[in-house]
Amino acid sequence: MKKIITVLYILFALIFCFALYTDNIILQAVTKPVPVILLMVFINVDSNIFSVSEYGSRYGIYIFSGFIFSLAGDIFLLKTVNNFLLGLASFLVAHIFYIAAFRIRSKKNSLPALVFFYTLASVLVFMFYPFLPPDLLIPVIIYIYVIITMVYRSRQQKSFSKNSVFAFAGAVLFAVSDFNIAVTEFVTGYKHSETVIIILYWTAQYLIALSVFPEKK
Helix, strand or coil: CHHHHHHHHHHHHHHHHHHHHHCCHHHHHHHCCHHHHHHHHHCCCCCCCCCCCCCCCHHHHHHHHHHHHHHHHHHHCCCCCCCHHHHHHHHHHHHHHHHHHHHHHCCCCCHHHHHHHHHHHHHHHHHHHHHCCHHHHHHHHHHHHHHHHHHHHHHHCCCCCCCHHHHHHHHHHHHHHHHHHHHHHHHCCCCCHHHHHHHHHHHHHHHHHHCCCCCCC
């Protein structure tokens, strides 16, 4: 079943990329929400994450909740809706759920990692500050620190199990995707940027979904 969902995931991603290439706004609106919906089914394939079992856990529930708000963000950022602020807010909440999930697996901190990640966040704020419109200044700055916190927490939990490294890889790709969004939204666009952004984003979400599954014994 997981293989079938993965094939469908890739198929709808390719259809959406085709819709971007042909500038078919209707096809974009129809296909963009599907991959994350598939991920919600995907993480429930082996067992119900909401069940009281070894598989069912707060981690899975938080990741599932993150997918719900990611889906909302996908919809708000559609060209037919085009509400950047609500999209930003939706993904902000999604990252908070991911942070909560990663903290379940590890609450440990690393001073060198903290310094590195929050220095990086400050550099990003410094880079984008001159380009941010006044109404988005505070929301974007908050978002930068939250997503960097998400990457940091994913890094701290990556030794929890073999599958936990998927969460770290996914979080990094998510941040890279959002960096590209910020560049194209506030600084300058580049050719095929939408395709690059969405491929990074869907790869990130798929990797985060893989981190939910327990290791095979």
